Amino acid sequence: MKTLITTASAVAALFMAQASLSADDIAPEARLAAQHVAVMTCATCHGPQGRSIVPKFPALAGQHSKYLAAQLQAFKAQTRGDPDALGYMWGMAAPLNDEMIAALAAYYGAQSPGGGSAGDAGAIARGADIYANGVAAEGIPPCVACHGPGAVGTDEYPRLAGQHAQYLLKQLRSFQNNMRNVAVMHGVAQDLKANEMEAVATYLQSLR
Numbered sequence: 142m143k144t145l146i147t148t149a150s151a152v153a154a155l156f157m158a159q160a161s162l163s164a165d166d167i168a169p170e171a172r173l174a175a176q177h178v179a180v181m182t183c184a185t186c187h188g189p190q191g192r193s194i195v196p197k198f199p200a201l202a203g204q205h206s207k208y209l210a211a212q213l214q215a216f217k218a219q220t221r222g223d224p225d226a227l228g229y230m231w232g233m234a235a236p237l238n239d240e241m242i243a244a245l246a247a248y249y250g251a252q253s254p255g256g257g258s259a260g261d262a263g264a265i266a267r268g269a270d271i272y273a274n275g276v277a278a279e280g281i282p283p284c285v286a287c288h289g290p291g292a293v294g295t296d297e298y299p300r301l302a303g304q305h306a307q308y309l310l311k312q313l314r315s316f317q318n319n320m321r322n323v324a325v326m327h328g329v330a331q332d333l334k335a336n337e338m339e340a341v342a343t344y345l346q347s348l349r
């Protein structure tokens with residue numbers, strides 16, 4: 142009997158982790174527990190409601206919950222392997238069970254994103270062009286094809302709008318050198334030049 146119950150709740154947890162959950166789909170106790178963890182622990186780096194002000198720490202507010210849950214599972218499984226992921230997030234994610242991961246993801250997904258911040262106008266214009274059109278001569282696809290107009294993302298692709306440029310830039314480098322090993326973004330980033338990465342990151346940070 143115990144095994145049956147364990148299996149049923151494991152299946153339920155798996156379903157929850159995979160489904161894209163709004164805050165309304167999470168049990169009230171799980172929601173409260175996640176809020177407590179977010180405020181007491183995660184806020185130290187990611188800021189209240191996930192609106193981080195430190196450029197090394199990604200903003201989580203308004204990010205798609207399915208993406209957030211997948212990243213927390215990847216830190217926990219130690220498959221997102223950049224040195225900062227290892228140093229900061231493997232330990233944070235290790236004790237989180239599937240229900241807590243789903244509830245934290247729903248919590249941040251339901252927050253309104255913080256504003257973007259201005260940057261060098263030339264870099265923003267160059268970045269906007271790369272985002273919309275890619276760099277055909279270098280085989281770089283338009284980012285908009287996946288991350289969507291305004292870089293607000295979809296259920297399948299993360300929101301990039303308003304994210305810290307420093308964080309975005311580091312992720313692009315990590316995709317390029319496969320420390321963050323994701324085939325689709327390695328393909329996108331492998332031939333991006335440093336100045337192109339900087340331009341597109343500056344552009345994305347400027348969006349609201």
Ligand code: HEC
Nearest residue numbers: 182183185186197198199209212223225226229230233245
């Ligand atoms: C001590 C600082 C610190 C704390 C505390 C912390 N994080 Fe993080 N978090 C980071 C850093 C740094 C990164 C970026 C890692 C990288 O560069 O790969 C990150 C990345 C993430 C990401 C990936 C975001 C993205 O856009 O891909 C998620 C999700 C996340 N953290 C959730 C949490 C949650 C939930 C908690 C609380 C349980 C938490 N973090 C606590 C520092 C922290």
Ligand code: HEC
Nearest residue numbers: 282283284286287288298299309312313323325326329341
């Ligand atoms: C074919 C679809 C596709 C295209 C085109 C694409 N991306 Fe992505 N991108 C993804 C996926 C999928 C992820 C999530 C990877 C993961 O699961 O860790 C992602 C993740 C990212 C991240 C990490 C976000 C975070 O919060 O950590 C950045 C930064 C990024 N993409 C930038 C870009 C830029 C810049 C371009 C254009 C030069 C681009 N992407 C084009 C699919 C795409």
